[in-house]
Amino acid sequence: MEAIQMVDLKRQYQKIKPQIDAAIAEVIDSTAFIGGPAVKAFARELEQYLDVKHVIPCANGTDALQIALMALGLQPGDEVITPSFTFIATVEVVALLQLKPVFVEVDPRTYTLDPESVRKAITPRTKAIIPVHLYGQSAPMHELLEIANEHNIPLVEDNAQAIGGYYTFPDGSRKANGTMGTVGTTSFFPSKNLGCYGDGGAMFTNDDALAERLYMVANHGQKVRYYHELVGCNSRLDSIQAAVLRVKLAELDQYCDARRAAADYYDSAFAAHPLITTPYRAPYSHHVFHQYTLQLDKVDRNEVQKRLADKGIPSMIYYPVPSHKQKMFEALGGNDYVLEITDYLNQRVLSLPIHTELTDEELNFITTSLIEIVNELAG
Numbered sequence: 001m002e003a004i005q006m007v008d009l010k011r012q013y014q015k016i017k018p019q020i021d022a023a024i025a026e027v028i029d030s031t032a033f034i035g036g037p038a039v040k041a042f043a044r045e046l047e048q049y050l051d052v053k054h055v056i057p058c059a060n061g062t063d064a065l066q067i068a069l070m071a072l073g074l075q076p077g078d079e080v081i082t083p084s085f086t087f088i089a090t091v092e093v094v095a096l097l098q099l100k101p102v103f104v105e106v107d108p109r110t111y112t113l114d115p116e117s118v119r120k121a122i123t124p125r126t127k128a129i130i131p132v133h134l135y136g137q138s139a140p141m142h143e144l145l146e147i148a149n150e151h152n153i154p155l156v157e158d159n160a161q162a163i164g165g166y167y168t169f170p171d172g173s174r175k176a177n178g179t180m181g182t183v184g185t186t187s188f189f190p191s192k193n194l195g196c197y198g199d200g201g202a203m204f205t206n207d208d209a210l211a212e213r214l215y216m217v218a219n220h221g222q223k224v225r226y227y228h229e230l231v232g233c234n235s236r237l238d239s240i241q242a243a244v245l246r247v248k249l250a251e252l253d254q255y256c257d258a259r260r261a262a263a264d265y266y267d268s269a270f271a272a273h274p275l276i277t278t279p280y281r282a283p284y285s286h287h288v289f290h291q292y293t294l295q296l297d298k299v300d301r302n303e304v305q306k307r308l309a310d311k312g313i314p315s316m317i318y319y320p321v322p323s324h325k326q327k328m329f330e331a332l333g334g335n336d337y338v339l340e341i342t343d344y345l346n347q348r349v350l351s352l353p354i355h356t357e358l359t360d361e362e363l364n365f366i367t368t369s370l371i372e373i374v375n376e377l378a379g
């Protein structure tokens, strides 16, 4: 057995090597490294895939969030409701733009924004809500959209972890993650479900006027070159990355299926174990398992990780410190928040290897090893 990886990009590349190599060679040959035809072609293909009017590519998923908040016209001091239980980028851009992050709880089963906590946190200064489709599961968009519409507050979906997943509304209609709110954002960081071979990101919207502003903010505030209408930034997806993404977008559904199959294997192996809680799958969400994150009871998590590592099995804690407790937010009042559910989850979560290339042999080794370790430690 080869070494087990959290994310195995090498084996994935080997399967699509001829297409990837040809796509990269074509860009180099054309020398259209920035803004070449591959970028536009990828944006149009992703629009079709997601069934959204506009895809605006940018340099990475953090920029995508920042540009979204800038394009919405948020002003210093405006409040933005976000989960604390997320990757720091979601919250960092809020602070960077001198907006005020308002941390709220997640649902302990889904790890996504808890609508009741959102409701309670709304004030006249709330100018955006950022649901995160964490670990590949959709946030409860039906309820969040209701709240947002009631108060006329834009929803910015952080979809860095759940591209390829979709939400089913009570009437049976479906929408791709990232296309339900006012604007959606994603990252094409290599390990994401749709990852390139460097950095990349994008924003999605069905609003024509907002699409234009997103495009302008990402391009030095210009619509026409050298005529700068607003203060923006420079955030571009380069052509080589777009060419890689075109090849991988064609594989995305199959990649999601492979992740879901690995999750099914884990689920059934751990189903009967009293100390291992497998990820809950919300009925409205087509979960695409960016992470396979379980909760452990009554065992020393660090020791579990150490013993797994001794057997060559990597594991991760996403994320070891919740956003509101980060030093970054000390001066901004973040550390004063009391978020019991977030803290509780934070102590218990453990993510196992998940990617598109896991074999049954590897899954069998991981599951039997973890069960053995937990049993030993629980005595």
Ligand SMILES: *Cc1c(COP(=O)(O)O)cnc(C)c1O
Residues within 6 Å of the ligand: 060, 061, 062, 063, 086, 087, 089, 090, 132, 158, 160, 161, 186, 187, 188, 189, 199, 200, 201
């Ligand atoms: C990865 C990620 C981002 C940031 O993406 P980058 O491309 O690394 O800037 C933002 N939010 C979430 C939830 C992420 O997982």
